[in-house]
Amino acid sequence: MMKANDTEWDLVVIGGGTAGIVASRTAAGLGARVALVERAAPGGDCLWTGCVPSKALIAAAHHVAVARRAPGFGVSSPVGAVDFPAVMAQVKAAIEAIAPDDSVEAMVAAGVEVITGSARFIAAGALEVDGRRVELRRAIITTGARPAIPPVPGLREAEPLTSDTVWDLQALPDRLVVMGGGSIGCELGQSFARLGSRVTLVEALPRILAREDPDAARLVQDMFDRDGVHVRAGQPVVAVRGGAGHPGELVLDGPSSSSTVEFDRLLVAVGRRPNTAGLQVDVAGVQLDERGFVQIDDHLRTSNPRIWAAGDVTALPPFTHTAGVFGSLAATNAILGLRRTVDLSAVPRVTFTDPEVAAVGLPTWAENGERAPRTLTQEHAHVDRAVVDGRTDGFSRLTVGRGSRIVGATVVGPRAGETLAELTLAVRKNLTTSDLAGTIHPYPTYGDGPWNATIADVRSKVAAPIVQRIAAVLRWLRGLRSK
Known part of the structure; x- marks a missing residue:
């Protein structure tokens, strides 16, 4: 691990969460000399307090729920007492298993030099990290966010x-x-x-x-x-x-x-609230919005042309996957002088409850009294995998735009996030219901939900004119017989 010194870096990344880690690795891969400033261990909220521990806890709770439902499948499986300390131990074990991927050693191996300490701007082109000066040509702010505590009396x-x-x-x-x-x-x-x-x-x-x-x-x-x-x-x-x-x-x-x-x-x-307190971004000429998020343009550049920002410290969708993608985008723009823009047309999101709720693109329901878009819905009561799993309490719903293009989707059910991946691609690439319907899907899967919805849509469009023509022929034949 390198100590901060007077060296001028090509890029200094401030914050070692997902956005900062991906930005640092991207820039180092392009040949830049990169320093990552992080006051604790790299990994950020996702590793230490967010995605990883929460999904480990959800997994433990899921096994309890499955055991309780087992008699419905003819399996006698009494549920014993939950050993909560053991549950929390497996949560920590999951963190420890993944932590090496984001460690200081992993960052150094990727060509990134890590500076441990708290950073604050002391000039437009310099930081102070625990009393040591760090010069920079360019910087990316990726300091993330923290849980908000609302101003409720006594809270x-x-x-x-x-x-x-x-x-x-x-x-x-x-x-x-x-x-x-x-x-x-x-x-x-x-x-x-x-x-x-x-x-x-x-x-x-x-x-x-x-x-x-x-x-x-x-x-x-x-x-x-x-x-x-x-x-x-x-x-x-x-x-x-x-x-x-x-x-x-x-x-x-x-x-x-x-x-x-x-x-x-x-x-x-x-x-959540952005982590900008103590960073002294005003000294660097970086503007914040009224909620404290770092203001950026479509290229993730701040009001200081030498500084970019990515991740939850901005007002962009606050997901780990967006933090990684936008961290990489900020790094390539900063190092290569590109002007790649942020694309928010197909940002997926998943709530990992049971059932999972996954969505992307335009809404599948009407908001604010506006007219609802055309939607296609396949209830999971008609999805064979859901039937055999005893999980028919879900649906796949697509929002369809002009030219039968898929512009949005909501999926509810087990592993809905996995089903959403294909639909995110469909929204991103302007695919039509015919494109999805004409693609062979494995059976039986929950992916049959959106697939069957598109098949029904295509059949209705193809069948209607054929039925009309047949009806016209039958009318003509009846006319001949009556003469």
């Missing part, structure tokens, strides 16, 4: 858990209240309920997963009911009492009167 004093700190739990909470009905809140809430917590999920908006197809949110809500997750939607939190290691309660503002929800532990999952 901070209650010392709530967040998606950063929940992994320190060693005992399963008896009564867990989750603030926030978005992807993170729903994933963690369902997992803890399956592991044995009594979970109440509180959402200020009228329903959970507010940005997703209402039919998708309804199916997740139905599974929550079976898993024991009690949802209080349309009831914003107005105050928190107690907590901080002791039982507490949330005060909710209901449609007609206020109410309370008691908890042993409180988990806040209501969004």
Whole structure:
């Protein structure tokens, strides 16, 4: 590991999460001399507190749920007590198994020199890292984001858990209240309920997963009911009492009167805030928006032409996959002087609840009273793989634009994220329903959902004129017979 010095780098990347790691490796692969500044171990939220631990927890909870459903398949499989410390141990084991891919040693092997410490700008072309000056020709800000704590009276004093700190739990909470009905809140809430917590999920908006197809949110809500997750939607939190290691309660503002929800532990999952505090971006002439995100143009360049930004520190879609893609784009633009632009037309997203909810492109439902687009829906009750799995509680829905082009999709069901990959390509490449229908798919899979939806669409368009012609011929023949 290199120590910071007075060397001027071709590119300095500030932040060692997904965007920073991919940007650094991309630039080093192009022959640039790259320094990655990271105050802790590289890997970012995805490795340490996000994607990896949450999916490991979801996997453990999934096995509990499968065991409970086993009698329905003729298999006697009593579910024993959940060993929560063992669950958390396997979560940490998953992190440790993946961590070497993002380690300092891996970065050095890729040609990136790592500087450990906290960075702040001291000039348009220089950083200070723990008191040492680091010169730069170009830089990319990839400092990510952190969980937001809303200004609710008593909330901070209650010392709530967040998606950063929940992994320190060693005992399963008896009564867990989750603030926030978005992807993170729903994933963690369902997992803890399956592991044995009594979970109440509180959402200020009228329903959970507010940005997703209402039919998708309804199916997740139905599974929550079976898993024991009690949802209080349309009831914003107005105050928190107690907590901080002791039982507490949330005060909710209901449609007609206020109410309370008691908890042993409180988990806040209501969004994230960009990590720009202490970076002194104003010294470098880098502008922030009103929410604190780094402002960028379509090429990921900031108001300082020598500095780019990527990942959750920007207002772009906050996913690991977008952070990686845009980190690479920022690096190639910075090193090669290119002007490649950000393409948001086909950004996939997946909520890893059970059932999974995966979506891409234009919505599959009407918003704000606007006219709904043409959609094709295949209920999974008619998908053979879903039938044999006993998982017919899902659907595949496509939004179809002009020329029968696939412009959006929502898939709900097991491994919906995998099914979405093909549909993301379809949206990205302007494929039509005929393109998808004419492609041989393996059987039986959940991919049959969107495939069969497109087959039905093509058949309806082909069959209609044929039926009309046959009807005309039959009418003509009947006319001949009557003469």
